[in-house]
Amino acid sequence: xxxxxxxxxxxxxxxxxxxxxxxxxxxxxxxxxxxxxxxxxxxxxxxxxxxxxxxxxxxxxxxxxxxxxxxxxxxxxxxxxxxxxxxxxxxxxxxxxxxxxxxxxxxxxxxxxxxxxxxxxxxxxxxxxxxxxxxxxxxxxxxxxxxxxxxxxxxxxxxxxxxxxxxxxxxxxxxxxxxxxxxxxxxxxxxxxxxxxxxxxxxxxxxxxxxxxxxxxxxxxxxxxxxxxxxxxxxxxxxxxxxxxxxxxxxxxxxxxxxxxxxxxxxxxxxxxxxxxxxxxxxxxxxxxxxxxxxxxxxxxxxxxxxxxxxxxxxxxxxxxxxxxxxxxxxxxxxxxxxxxxxxxxxxxxxxxxxxxxxxxxxxxxxxxxxxxxxxxxxxxxxxx
Amino acid sequence: xxxxxxxxxxxxxxxxxxxxxxxxxxxxxxxxxxxxxxxxxxxxxxxxxxxxxxxxxxxxxxxxxxxxxxxxxxxxxxxxxxxxxxxxxxxxxxxxxxxxxxxxxxxxxxxxxxxxxxxxxxxxxxxxxxxxxxxxxxxxxxxxxxxxxxxxxxxxxxxxxxxxxxxxxxxxxxxxxxxxxxxxxxxxxxxxxxxxxxxxxxxxxxxxxxxxxxxxxxxxxxxxxxxxxxxxxxxxxxxxxxxxxxxxxxxxxxxxxxxxxxxxxxxxxxxxxxxxxxxxxxxxxxxxxxxxxxxxxxxxxxxxxxxxxxxxxxxxxxxxxxxxxxxxxxxxxxxxxxxxxxxxxxxxxxxxxxxxxxxxxxxxxxxxxxxxxxxxxxxxxxxxx
Numbered sequence: 001x002x003x004x005x006x007x008x009x010x011x012x013x014x015x016x017x018x019x020x021x022x023x024x025x026x027x028x029x030x031x032x033x034x035x036x037x038x039x040x041x042x043x044x045x046x047x048x049x050x051x052x053x054x055x056x057x058x059x060x061x062x063x064x065x066x067x068x069x070x071x072x073x074x075x076x077x078x079x080x081x082x083x084x085x086x087x088x089x090x091x092x093x094x095x096x097x098x099x100x101x102x103x104x105x106x107x108x109x110x111x112x113x114x115x116x117x118x119x120x121x122x123x124x125x126x127x128x129x130x131x132x133x134x135x136x137x138x139x140x141x142x143x144x145x146x147x148x149x150x151x152x153x154x155x156x157x158x159x160x161x162x163x164x165x166x167x168x169x170x171x172x173x174x175x176x177x178x179x180x181x182x183x184x185x186x187x188x189x190x191x192x193x194x195x196x197x198x199x200x201x202x203x204x205x206x207x208x209x210x211x212x213x214x215x216x217x218x219x220x221x222x223x224x225x226x227x228x229x230x231x232x233x234x235x236x237x238x239x240x241x242x243x244x245x246x247x248x249x250x251x252x253x254x255x256x257x258x259x260x261x262x263x264x265x266x267x268x269x270x271x272x273x274x275x276x277x278x279x280x281x282x283x284x285x286x287x288x289x290x291x292x293x294x295x296x297x298x299x300x301x302x303x304x305x306x307x308x309x310x311x312x313x314x315x316x317x318x319x320x321x322x323x324x325x326x327x328x329x330x331x332x333x334x335x336x337x338x339x340x341x342x343x344x345x346x347x348x349x350x351x352x353x354x355x356x357x358x359x360x361x362x363x364x365x366x367x368x369x370x371x372x373x374x375x376x377x378x379x380x381x382x383x384x385x
Numbered sequence: 386x387x388x389x390x391x392x393x394x395x396x397x398x399x400x401x402x403x404x405x406x407x408x409x410x411x412x413x414x415x416x417x418x419x420x421x422x423x424x425x426x427x428x429x430x431x432x433x434x435x436x437x438x439x440x441x442x443x444x445x446x447x448x449x450x451x452x453x454x455x456x457x458x459x460x461x462x463x464x465x466x467x468x469x470x471x472x473x474x475x476x477x478x479x480x481x482x483x484x485x486x487x488x489x490x491x492x493x494x495x496x497x498x499x500x501x502x503x504x505x506x507x508x509x510x511x512x513x514x515x516x517x518x519x520x521x522x523x524x525x526x527x528x529x530x531x532x533x534x535x536x537x538x539x540x541x542x543x544x545x546x547x548x549x550x551x552x553x554x555x556x557x558x559x560x561x562x563x564x565x566x567x568x569x570x571x572x573x574x575x576x577x578x579x580x581x582x583x584x585x586x587x588x589x590x591x592x593x594x595x596x597x598x599x600x601x602x603x604x605x606x607x608x609x610x611x612x613x614x615x616x617x618x619x620x621x622x623x624x625x626x627x628x629x630x631x632x633x634x635x636x637x638x639x640x641x642x643x644x645x646x647x648x649x650x651x652x653x654x655x656x657x658x659x660x661x662x663x664x665x666x667x668x669x670x671x672x673x674x675x676x677x678x679x680x681x682x683x684x685x686x687x688x689x690x691x692x693x694x695x696x697x698x699x700x701x702x703x704x705x706x707x708x709x710x711x712x713x714x715x716x717x718x719x720x721x722x723x724x725x726x727x728x729x730x731x732x733x734x735x736x737x738x739x740x741x742x743x744x745x746x747x748x749x750x751x752x753x754x755x756x757x758x759x760x761x762x763x764x765x766x767x768x769x770x
Contacts (some may be wrong), residue, residue: 037439045432046433048431049429050422050431051429056596056603081748103627112523138628139525142520179469219632243482244484253634303460337562
């Protein structure tokens with residue numbers, strides 16, 4: 001049932017060049033950015049001596065006592081540079097990836113004294129891990145209640161708003177608008193390479209993650225921007241009980257990487273090098289162009305349609321170019337996942353996202369080699385090969 | 386209620402030298418080892434370039450797909466060098482500290498189809514975080530059922546066996562011995578500096594943590610040694626859903642630190658330097674000697690009594706020298722925590738451990754400066770100052 005189960009058996013192909021090799025694009029492993037980080041060279045190399053970071057504590061005076069000051073500073077700076085989130089007067093809570101922060105937010109927004117678990121909803125197609133994240137512990141605090149569009153229960157609820165949305169890349173607003181709603185805005189993909197930045201986001205509880213921002217998924221570092229002090233405290237408490245804080249090594253490394261991103265943006269005009277976002281926007285643009293070309297050459301598949309919009313970061317109109325392809329099989333094909341699997345492409349069925357199996361989600365963030373193979377195979381399928 | 390709440394407000398004293406400064410020994414922040422790691426110098430310095438560890442995956446062929454091979458190798462090697470755990474034919478699961486592994490183990494040993502949550506017990510005095518860890522999510526899978534000694538419910542249960550025990554330092558075996566019991570052996574302190582190593586531990590599910598082994602609490606790295614493949618799979622699944630793996634940076638750093646520990650043991654006889662365990666055993670021995678001297682000089686306080694035993698690692702009889710003082714106030718004093726607080730010592734009341742408030746737990750792993758202040762203040766209390 002849980003779509004994340006597929007993670008266990010998935011690994012990048014050892015020989016991605018081989019025609020017979022299965023390419024696994026089920027998950028969004030962001031190896032696309034490796035080339036940029038290699039080019040950057042030593043600037044983001046971190047050196048940690050053996051006697052550093054022994055203590056559990058980072059800053060005992062902060063609500064989030066395990067938050068490294070340097071990391072928090074670079075988060076605030078990057079949001080200012082990019083213009084995608086208001087941080088003034090907000091609390092930053094660091095997490096072991098944004099997954100931990102989603103759970104921490106569910107914990108913080110629910111009440112231990114409630115008569116029944118609070119309903120957790122998200123509009124379909126929703127991120128495939130939300131149902132299992134809400135239900136795996138059989139928590140009495142919160143409970144998955146499915147597609148926000150069909151939600152009609154009275155009383156308090158939590159809505160997960162993912163924008164741009166995973167899997168389909170569309171911009172989203174809250175779907176259920178009732179007085180007792182609380183919201184978790186998952187803005188993992190609200191960065192200029194994926195979508196036009198329209199204005200700084202300004203919600204009660206907003207999540208970001210290094211994985212999708214810079215591609216450093218192995219760090220397991222995410223952050224929450226939280227308006228309410230008590231919510232920040234409860235989220236911190238959750239992380240304290242579940243993992244007694246978050247890796248200091250990865251926070252320090254993330255600080256260095258985010259700093260390099262901000263530096264690259266600020267120095268772009270005065271130096272030769274591209275900024276991280278110019279680099280990544282261009283790769284994504286190239287990939288989406290190749291993808292649209294191959295899909296539009298046949299009538300088997302269709303892609304979501306997006307409108308360009310003004311991006312305040314680039315100072316010009318840009319195209320949405322999502323981190324995932326939300327591919328639809330047209331005509332008689334009812335199970336798109338199986339069709340792709342026959343052609344050695346592993347993708348995640350629409351079923352896991354509360355949608356039809358005519359859809360699949362395919363990662364756009366893998367290596368160049370794998371992406372080229374994907375294009376070749378999609379083309380071959382269309383040509384009936 | 387939750388004893389971990391105190392973590393939020395606790396921080397190492399900014400001016401530990403001042404007479405007026407509160408010394409916070411509520412938690413077991415293992416800064417005692419900083420001196421050793423400074424002496425070691427560059428050997429444990431890690432350098433991570435910006436393009437490393439982008440992927441979520443470490444080893445897709447391993448059950449625990451986010452386990453770094455190098456870390457696993459050094460874990461196995463260290464257990465061989467120290468002789469404190471059997472690892473042959475077992476599965477290693479890495480966690481964000483052993484806290485995450487305790488939760489993963491509760492998840493793995495419980496059944497989603499059970500009519501009611503499985504009981505979780507531990508013999509008092511038990512680790513103060515166990516009750517909140519079992520209950521904070523109001524899970525329908527497992528539920529805290531208190532002191533193992535008073536547990537008389539029929540049916541399946543999970544017993545947490547902490548040996549040497551936190552808070553009191555005693556060696557422990559399972560308390561409830563019934564057919565439907567499952568066990569989590571938390572052996573965080575089963576290392577030569579804290580207790581004689583009698584034989585390699587050989588349980589179904591055993592937990593260790595870098596925090597207590599080498600003092601690197603800020604890394605948030607723990608590991609489980611698991612006999613049953615299905616249990617290892619379920620634990621991995623838990624960590625996948627809750628944090629999509631464990632920081633690669635910290636795993637790589639932990640590998641380097643564990644390697645330095647094993648190297649220091651193997652080279653001790655051929656070189657000048659002390660091994661990590663000789664060094665840490667000697668500091669702990671000195672501290673316990675000072676502590677016993679000051680406590681035995683009065684009749685206000687008492688300490689647990691331990692018997693020396695043969696340690697296979699040191700090849701001689703050694704004394705247990707726990708990471709915590711389990712201090713008892715004798716006579717009329719009913720609230721030992723308050724007494725110490727009046728003298729600017731923050732310690733954790735016995736109440737949090739399912740024991741009498743006549744007891745407190747005090748960390749033995751803080752800096753030399755703080756430890757000396759502790760000794761001075763305990764002495765002053767005894768002298769009625």
